[in-house]
Amino acid sequence: MNTLKPRIPAFLPWAGAALFGAAVGLGGWWLTVWARLHCLADQDAGGNLELNVLLLLVPGMGVLAALAALRIGRLLTRSAPTAVRRVTPVLLIAVMTVLPVWWVFADRGTLDGYPSHSDACPSSNIPPQWPDWIPA
Template sequence: MGAEALVGLVALAIGRRLTLRAPRALRAALPTLLVVVATVGPAWWLFATRGTLDGYPGDSGLCPTSNVPPQWPAWLPA
C-alpha cells in the first residue's frame, strides 16, 4: 500500500470520527472531502511548486519561454 492510500484511509477515518452525530449529508460529504484534500492537495502543491523535475525523461528542456501561453498564471512555474 502506498503512502497516498494510507493518507487517504487516515483522512477517511478522521472524517468519519468527526461526523458521528452530524446530519446524514455531512456524514457523507466530510470524509470524502477530507480524502480529496489529503491526497489531491499535496500532489497539486508539489506540481505547482516543483513542476517537472530536472532529468525527467519527458522534459527535454527544449521548450522555449515563448511557448508559455499568455493566460498561464505567473505563480505556476513554466
C-alpha cells in the same frame, strides 16, 4: 410489508478511498514524468531512478492520505446529520490526496533552475501547456 434496506459492505468506503488515493497518486506521478520529459530536464540515470522510486511512493502516499482522511472525517462527524456525515469524508479525501500529490508535482516535476536540454521550456521547467491559474 417488512422490507430490508440494502446495506453497504463495511469495507467498501475504505476500498474506494484507497483506490481513489492510488489513482490520484498515479496521476500525480504521471504529471511529474510528463513535465520532465517535455522539458528534457533531469534525463540521466539518477533522475530516472528517482522517478521509479516516486512511482512506488506517490501512489502509496495517496492511499495513506485517503485512508487517514476517511478516518478523520468519520471521527469528526459522528453525531452530525446524515448529509454532513456523507459529504465531509469525501471532501476531506479529495483535499488530503490532491494537495500532497500537487506538492510532489510542483517540487519534483518542475525542477526550477535545472539545466534543460530543450528550448521548449523556460528556466522554471514548467511546460508552456500548464495552465497559469494552477500554481506549480
